[in-house]
Structure formats: C-alpha cells, structure tokens
Amino acid sequence: MEALQKSAREALxxxxxxVIIGYSEGSGGRMRPIFVQSPAEAEKLxxxxxxxxxxxxxxAKPEVQKLGKPALVAPLPVLRAVLQLASENQIxxxxxxxxxxxxxxxxxxxxxxxxxxxxxxxxxxxxxKDQEAIERxxxxxxxxxxxxxxxxxxxxxxxxxxxxxxxxxxxxRCTVECNQPQWIxxxxxxxxxxxxxxxxxxxxxxxxxxxxxxGDACPLDIPIHLLTMKVEADIHREFGSQAxxxxxxxxxxxxxxxxxxxxxxI
Amino acid sequence: MTSFSNLYKPxxxxxxxxxxxxxxxRTFRLAFTDQQEKxxxxxxxxxxGEYSVFGEGECTFCIASSPTRSDYIExxxxxxxxxxxxxxxxxxxxxxxxxxxxxxxxxxxAWQGKSLLFIAGGIALPPMRCVIWNALDWRDRFxxxxxxxxxxxxxxxxxxxxxxEWQTRPDVNVVTTVDPGxxxxxxxxxxxxxxxxxxxxxxxxxxTIAIVCGPPVMIKFTFPVLTQLGFEPDKIYTTLxxxxxxxxxxxxxxxVGKLYVxxxxxxxxxxxxxxxxxxx
Amino acid sequence: MQKRSIxxxxxxxxxxxxxxxxxxxxxxxxxxxxxxxxxxxxxxDLTLDHIQTVRSAKAALxxxxxxxxxxxxxxxxTELQDRDLTNLxxxxxxxxxxxxxxxxxxxxxxxxxxxxxAIFARRxxxxxxxxxxxxxxDGDCFCTSVGVGPGDSxxxxxxxTRLQDDEYLAEILTAKGEALLQLAPELFGPEPAESxxxxxxKVQKRFxxxxxxxxxxxxxxxxxxxxxxxACLGCGACAYVCPVCSCFDIQDEGSQKKGRRLRSWDSxxxxxxxxxxxxxxxxxxxxxxxxxxxxxxxSYMPDQLQQLGCVGCGRCSRxxxxxxxxxxxxxxxxxx
Numbered sequence: 001m002e003a004l005q006k007s008a009r010e011a012l013x014x015x016x017x018x019v020i021i022g023y024s025e026g027s028g029g030r031m032r033p034i035f036v037q038s039p040a041e042a043e044k045l046x047x048x049x050x051x052x053x054x055x056x057x058x059x060a061k062p063e064v065q066k067l068g069k070p071a072l073v074a075p076l077p078v079l080r081a082v083l084q085l086a087s088e089n090q091i092x093x094x095x096x097x098x099x100x101x102x103x104x105x106x107x108x109x110x111x112x113x114x115x116x117x118x119x120x121x122x123x124x125x126x127x128x129k130d131q132e133a134i135e136r137x138x139x140x141x142x143x144x145x146x147x148x149x150x151x152x153x154x155x156x157x158x159x160x161x162x163x164x165x166x167x168x169x170x171x172x173r174c175t176v177e178c179n180q181p182q183w184i185x186x187x188x189x190x191x192x193x194x195x196x197x198x199x200x201x202x203x204x205x206x207x208x209x210x211x212x213x214x215g216d217a218c219p220l221d222i223p224i225h226l227l228t229m230k231v232e233a234d235i236h237r238e239f240g241s242q243a244x245x246x247x248x249x250x251x252x253x254x255x256x257x258x259x260x261x262x263x264x265x266i
Numbered sequence: 267m268t269s270f271s272n273l274y275k276p277x278x279x280x281x282x283x284x285x286x287x288x289x290x291x292r293t294f295r296l297a298f299t300d301q302q303e304k305x306x307x308x309x310x311x312x313x314x315g316e317y318s319v320f321g322e323g324e325c326t327f328c329i330a331s332s333p334t335r336s337d338y339i340e341x342x343x344x345x346x347x348x349x350x351x352x353x354x355x356x357x358x359x360x361x362x363x364x365x366x367x368x369x370x371x372x373x374x375x376a377w378q379g380k381s382l383l384f385i386a387g388g389i390a391l392p393p394m395r396c397v398i399w400n401a402l403d404w405r406d407r408f409x410x411x412x413x414x415x416x417x418x419x420x421x422x423x424x425x426x427x428x429x430x431e432w433q434t435r436p437d438v439n440v441v442t443t444v445d446p447g448x449x450x451x452x453x454x455x456x457x458x459x460x461x462x463x464x465x466x467x468x469x470x471x472x473x474t475i476a477i478v479c480g481p482p483v484m485i486k487f488t489f490p491v492l493t494q495l496g497f498e499p500d501k502i503y504t505t506l507x508x509x510x511x512x513x514x515x516x517x518x519x520x521x522v523g524k525l526y527v528x529x530x531x532x533x534x535x536x537x538x539x540x541x542x543x544x545x546x
Numbered sequence: 547m548q549k550r551s552i553x554x555x556x557x558x559x560x561x562x563x564x565x566x567x568x569x570x571x572x573x574x575x576x577x578x579x580x581x582x583x584x585x586x587x588x589x590x591d592l593t594l595d596h597i598q599t600v601r602s603a604k605a606a607l608x609x610x611x612x613x614x615x616x617x618x619x620x621x622x623x624t625e626l627q628d629r630d631l632t633n634l635x636x637x638x639x640x641x642x643x644x645x646x647x648x649x650x651x652x653x654x655x656x657x658x659x660x661x662x663x664a665i666f667a668r669r670x671x672x673x674x675x676x677x678x679x680x681x682x683x684d685g686d687c688f689c690t691s692v693g694v695g696p697g698d699s700x701x702x703x704x705x706x707t708r709l710q711d712d713e714y715l716a717e718i719l720t721a722k723g724e725a726l727l728q729l730a731p732e733l734f735g736p737e738p739a740e741s742x743x744x745x746x747x748k749v750q751k752r753f754x755x756x757x758x759x760x761x762x763x764x765x766x767x768x769x770x771x772x773x774x775x776x777a778c779l780g781c782g783a784c785a786y787v788c789p790v791c792s793c794f795d796i797q798d799e800g801s802q803k804k805g806r807r808l809r810s811w812d813s814x815x816x817x818x819x820x821x822x823x824x825x826x827x828x829x830x831x832x833x834x835x836x837x838x839x840x841x842x843x844x845s846y847m848p849d850q851l852q853q854l855g856c857v858g859c860g861r862c863s864r865x866x867x868x869x870x871x872x873x874x875x876x877x878x879x880x881x882x
Binding site (some may be wrong): 026028030032033034053057058061062063064155157158159160161163164172173177182185186187188189192213216221 | 578786797831
C-alpha cells in the first residue's frame with residue numbers, strides 16, 4: 001500500500017501525471033474509484049481483493065480527460081484493458097501512465113512495450129470461482145444451460161451497468177441504441193434481454209480482458225461475465241489469440257486466415 | 267371503479283396532402299378519421315403533438331397550421347431519425363397517429379393592438395407559421411406584422427409558396443435572407459445571417475412583440491440584437507424543442523431545470539429563459 | 547386506524563388465503579445471495595430477515611415493460627386496440643419496508659398529477675400494501691433524513707411491526723387494510739399492550755433535506771457537480787433500483803403492419819436520454835446527468851409536485867458500481 005501511495009505521489013510531484021485514477025475504501029465495505037490530483041491525497045489510495053472495478057473505463061470519459069494525463073492504478077485486468085484499447089486505436093503511446101500492481105510491488109510503466117513485457121510474464125488465468133462456474137456450465141446439457149441463462153437473463157432490467165463498467169464498451173452509440181433498424185429491442189423483456197447480452201458477448205469476443213467488472217457491476221448479481229469470459233477462452237483456445245496482451249495484434253473475429261479452424265460451423 | 271382513458275392512445279389522422287417544402291422537408295395536411303374526435307379537438311397557436319408511425323414510434327412536432335382553420339392540422343418535418351424517415355415513406359391516404367395538443371400557447375389574445383415581429387431560421391418556421399396564419403386571419407387586431415425568415419440556402423427555405431403569398435400582401439412586411447454562399451443567381455432576397463440582417467433592418471421595439479424561432483445558434487445571436495433594439499425580455503417569445511416521449515410531464519425527459527418543456531412550454535419568453543438553466 | 551396483533555404463523559395463513567383468492571403477492575424472497583421482490587409461489591420462499599431488497603417494489607405498480615396499446619394496419623386503415631385494464635389482477639405488496647410504502651405517494655404524484663396515467667392509477671387501485679417495519683438498518687439507510695421513518699405508516703394499508711419473537715403489532719390503516727382484517731378476523735388478536743417504538747431500527751439522521759432543497763435552488767452551476775460525478779459510469783442502476791425514479795421510454799415493437807407500443811424504464815443517467823435527433827444533447831456530460839438526478843429528487847419534485855423524490859431506502863448506494871454513496875454525495879454538497 002505504501003509503495004503504491006509513494007509511486008502515485010511521485011508521479012504527481014514529478015509531473016508525470018496530472019491525476020491518479022485509483023481505488024480507495026468506499027462506503028459499506030465497497031471500494032470506490034478515486035481521482036487523486038494532489039500528492040497529499042495519495043494516502044487515500046489502496047488496493048485489495050475487493051477492487052473489482054476496471055479503472056481503464058475512465059480513460060474515455062470527457063470530464064476525466066479534462067483533468068490531464070492520467071496514471072492508472074493497474075492490477076492485471078486494467079493493464080490488459082489498456083493494451084487492448086491501444087490495439088483498437090483508442091489510446092496512443094504517452095497518453096497515460098500505468099502503476100502496475102503485482103505481488104505487492106508497484107511498477108511504473110509508460111511505454112506500451114513495457115506493458116506488453118509486464119503482461120507477458122504475469123499469469124492470466126481466471127479467478128478460481130469464475131473458472132469453476134464456467135466448468136459447471138460447460139458440463140450442463142444444452143437444455144440445462146438454456147434453462148440456466150433463461151432464468152438469469154430474464155431478471156435483467158437493462159440498467160446497462162455491465163456496459164458502463166466495461167472498458168471495452170466504449171462506443172458512443174451502442175448497438176442497442178441504433179434504431180435504423182432497431183437491431184435489439186429496447187424493452188427489458190426476455191427476448192430483448194437475451195439479444196442484448198448475446199450481442200454484447202459477441203461484440204466482446206476476442207476483446208474481453210476477463211476482468212469480471214461487468215458481473216460485479218450488475219446490481220442483480222447476474223453472472224454475465226461468465227458469458228464473455230467463456231467466449232474469450234474459446235477464442236484463445238481456437239485461434240491462439242488473447243485480448244489485451246499486445247498492441248499490434250490480430251483480432252480473431254475480424255481477420256481471416258485460410259488455416260482458420262471451421263469446426264464451429266455446424 | 268374510476269373510469270380512465272389511455273393517455274398514450276393517439277387519434278388516427280389521414281394524410282390528405284403532402285407538400286414537398288425543401289430537400290428532406292415535407293408538410294402533411296392531416297384530417298381526423300373520426301368525426302366526433304374532430305369536433306372535440308381544439309388547439310391554440312404554439313401547441314405541439316406526438317405524431318406516430320406505428321411500428322416505428324412517435325416524434326414531436328408543433329402544429330404548423332392555424333387554429334383558425336379547423337378542418338385539418340398540418341405538420342412540417344425534416345427527415346432526421348427513425349420516425350421521420352418512416353413518415354417520409356408515407357403517401358396521401360395513409361393514416362398516422364397523433365396525440366395532443368400539448369403544451370402552452372403563444373398569448374395572441376394578449377397581443378391585440380400590438381405590432382408583431384416574426385424572426386425564424388431554417389426548419390423553425392413551422393412553429394411560427396401557425397402563429398403567422400393565426401395573426402393574418404385576425405389581421406385587424408394587430409398593427410404592423412413583419413416576418414424575417416432566413417435559411418442556409420435558397421432551397422432550404424420552407425413554405426416557399428406561402429412566403430410569396432405573404433410577400434404580395436400589402437399588410438405584411440416580409441424579408442427573406444440566406445446565409446452567405448447560399449444564394450442562387452436569381453435570388454432577390456437578402457444575403458446574410460438572420461441576426462445581422464435584423465440589426466440592419468432595425469425594427470422598432472415600440473409596442474411590438476418579437477417571436478423568435480430557429481436553431482440554437484441563431485437564437486443565441488438574435489436575442490442580444492433585439493435587446494439592443496430596445497425589446498424588453500418579456501416581449502420576446504420563443505419555443506424550445508427538447509427531446510420528449512410522453513408529452514404530458516411524466517416521462518422525465520424534457521426538463522429544463524424544474525420546468526418541463528412539454529407542460530410549462532414549449533413557449534417561453536426571453537425573460538423566463540434568463541431565469542432558467544441553459545439545459546436546451 | 548385500529549391496532550391489533552397477529553402471530554407470525556397467522557401471517558402465513560393470511561397470505562395463503564390471499565393466494566387462494568388468486569391474488570398476486572409480491573414478497574421478499576432469497577434469490578442467490580440477494581433478497582428481492584418476486585411473485586410469491588411458495589410461502590417457504592418468503593423471507594423477512596433482511597434489511598432491504600435489492601429492487602424496490604415499484605415494478606408492481608410501474609413494470610419495467612408495459613404494453614400501452616396494440617395496432618394493426620390493413621391497407622391505409624389502422625386499428626388501435628386499447629389496453630384492457632379490467633383484467634389487471636388484484637395484487638398485494640407484502641413485506642415492503644415503510645420507505646417503499648412512502649415512495650408510492652411521489653410515484654403517484656408523477657403519474658396522476660394533471661393528466662392521469664390510467665394504467666398506473668388502475669394498478670394502484672388494485673394494490674394492497676402490507677408493510678413490515680424495520681428492526682434493523684445499515685449504513686446506507688437514511689429514511690429519517692428525508693422525513694420517513696422505520697415504522698412509518700404512510701402508503702401502507704396494513705403495517706406489521708415485530709414486538710416479540712413471533713408477535714406482531716398490526717396497524718390497520720385504510721379501507722383496504724380493513725378488508726384484510728375482515729377477510730380473516732380470526733387471525734388477528736387484540737391490540738398489544740406494547741407500543742412499536744422500542745422495536746424499531748435506530749436510523750441516524752444524516753442530513754437536513756430542507757437545507758439540501760434550499761441550497762440546490764441556486765446550485766445549478768456549482769463546480770461541485772463536475773468534481774463529484776467523476777466516478778459516475780453513466781448506467782441506470784441507481785434509477786432502476788429506486789422506488790421513486792419513474793422516467794420512461796416509449797417504443798413500438800413489431801412491424802408497421804402489426805405490433806404493440808410499449809413503455810419501458812429509462813434513466814436520466816444514460817447518455818442518450820436527452821439526445822436530440824440533430825445530434826445536440828442538452829446534457830452532454832455525465833456530471834450534468836448526475837446533477838439532474840439530484841436536482842429532480844430534492845429540488846424539482848418538491849417544488850413541482852410537493853413530494854420529495856427520495857425516501858432514503860439507500861438502494862442506489864448499494865447498487866452503484868462506482869460507490870456513489872448518496873448520503874456522502876449530499877453531505878459533501880452541503881459542505882461544498
């Protein structure tokens with residue numbers, strides 16, 4: 001904790017960043033994103049297992065951009081989100097600084113190449129509870145799985161917290177908001193909910209950094225992160241590519257190779 | 267058990283006539299399909315409605331015809347989004363939905379004995395056309411009537427036939443203008459932005475009401491000119507066009523500060539606007 | 547108003563009776579790790595051992611998706627089919643907290659002031675509210691700061707307050723409450739000797755809503771909004787769990803030939819809520835949208851509808867993925 005606060009303080013004092021986007025203790029045992037603009041406030045920064053928000057989501061926010069160059073407190077998923085955003089031309093080298101967290105150490109990274117190296121040597125496996133949940137779903141029969149998602153997704157009331165919490169959902173006009181034609185029904189009825197969540201999972205295929213922020217954001221505890229994580233894992237297995245590892249990367253679902261497997265076509 | 271009627275159920279209106287006003291801009295003349303509904307229906311200048319193409323949704327426009335002509339209502343729209351695109355595909359004889367009239371009115375009765383100065387830009391002439399025809403049908407109740415209307419280009423001017431008709435009337439002073447570069451070789455009107463032309467015209471503020479409708483940027487630059495000409499803020503009227511869904515103060519969309527454009531507006535004076543946050 | 551007593555087991559008997567009369571009962575039930583309102587099918591599922599449900603009971607009066615009408619077109623003729631409101635079921639909201647019941651008044655004010663929203667009004671007419679007072683609260687609760695209390699009877703037809711292990715005080719508050727008593731008078735005992743006050747949660751008053759209301763009146767352009775809303779992600783979680791938030795959208799579903807017009811929940815926090823077709827957006831950044839939420843609840847609604855838009859249930863704070871805690875937001879604003 002002290003190392004993090006020290007790095008943040010130094011980044012501000014040395015004018016390497018204008019604002020540190022990090023985590024602090026919030027209310028009711030929840031963690032809260034904070035925007036530290038003065039070295040004295042750096043003592044509010046903290047880091048623990050309850051920090052589930054992906055702070056890369058704030059990079060595109062106009063009010064945050066106005067504060068000046070940010071330094072992101074970055075556990076692995078945040079770092080991967082930064083690299084994925086870079087690979088999608090959403091940020092440029094030098095736009096931000098990263099205070100990467102790993103094993104209690106804080107590493108200041110400014111170049112994309114440094115971030116790539118850092119990510120490459122850090123294990124990217126899913127949290128065991130998510131891994132187990134996905135395996136449980138995989139073991140279900142298609143009917144059971146259908147039932148499961150039917151009951152989960154029917155509860156959705158389309159507050160779009162999942163989308164808002166996702167750093168890769170940066171579109172200024174989401175598909176659900178395009179109405180000529182109306183691709184996805186607006187109301188939160190079962191069909192509208194299915195279409196929304198399946199569309200989102202497909203739009204994140206090969207782009208999801210598996211941070212789980214969407215599922216954590218859901219006020220109704222719908223485990224929607226399992227959908228995107230599962231699709232991401234399948235893409236990794238089938239095409240060998242993994243989101244948020246490299247800036248220059250081919251996106252599995254938007255590039256074609258003759259040797260691509262086609263075993264998913266039924 | 268209380269008896270209720272569905273607030274959101276529209277009247278069905280038949281498209282009697284379609285007029286092509288400008289590229290992507292059309293006027294529909296609409297007649298009630300139900301005679302009883304027609305007889306019950308009354309509106310005043312300034313009010314608006316929710317027009318629907320079933321299957322596409324609803325869209326908000328003012329009623330562009332005068333309440334003095336009660337056989338029909340008219341609306342003028344520009345193709346912008348889903349509903350207006352669908353309206354564009356309709357033909358004479360088709361039916362559309364209409365909810366309304368909603369909102370407050372231009373207080374024409376209170377303006378009797380005064381001069382009226384209409385200032386409009388682009389597609390914002392329709393809300394004013396309703397008042398203009400209303401005033402012309404009650405011509406003897408007002409002193410001078412002046413209309414200043416500008417558009418980006420000559421082809422963007424709407425109600426071209428009516429502009430000509432008004433221009434030939436001795437009891438109306440009509441000035442048309444297009445933005446610099448928007449003129450054609452045979453253009454006989456003025457060239458220049460509405461606020462600039464207004465400044466040169468320098469109409470008298472004496473016993474005069476100014477009614478201003480146009481894009482936000484035009485309004486922004488027109489109010490100071492009027493103020494300079496001596497118009498008091500409560501003598502300057504305009505309409506706001508926030509996004510709305512219900513039209514009856516429930517859906518929460520058209521707040522400007524604590525006011526709802528649909529219920530407390532759409533007609534506001536400059537004096538009111540000065541007290542309101544610029545949330546429009 | 548009359549006071550009676552009722553035992554926990556008899557409450558279940560009453561609910562069984564209502565179920566047998568084909569009434570829909572919305573009641574708190576355990577769903578995974580959460581407690582939430584849902585139509586009650588089995589009394590086993592009912593829980594009262596919770597502080598607050600995730601969602602409010604608002605959906606029973608103002609469903610997330612509601613059909614307004616159906617349309618059908620043949621050639622140039624269109625036929626509209628109005629909602630048949632005669633077949634709306636009689637429903638019971640059971641286990642609502644006093645804050646939820648207090649939220650019915652502001653919600654009604656939105657839907658029935660001036661123009662009466664028939665669907666809402668008819669639903670309300672057919673709804674009986676049986677609330678259960680709060681014995682416990684948590685740090686997100688602030689009902690007492692907005693003029694509500696843990697044993698508040700407003701909006702309830704019958705209010706139950708637990709006095710002993712399984713003995714409840716039953717306050718019969720309205721004609722609908724009286725009807726419940728008449729349905730099964732044998733289930734109710736005489737008025738207990740004890741009053742409810744000692745059994746209610748102690749909810750600390752955190753701010754003065756009148757001071758908040760007054761300060762908001764001149765605070766539209768306050769720099770506070772920009773600063774405080776930095777973390778706001780722009781979702782609708784706060785609005786959708788809120789018992790008072792009632793903004794909605796109207797959408798058609800189907801083809802131009804046949805379909806239905808639906809109303810669905812919407813939120814002033816979502817970026818496209820106020821976007822004009824021209825591309826202009828009067829609330830173009832999130833801080834303006836957060837300000838709208840605060841202003842609407844604590845300034846505009848009291849001014850226009852004589853109702854506060856907040857009952858202090860704390861759901862928004864619990865649901866917010868960025869921990870925008872409402873009490874803190876208000877406290878910070880009052881000091882800003």
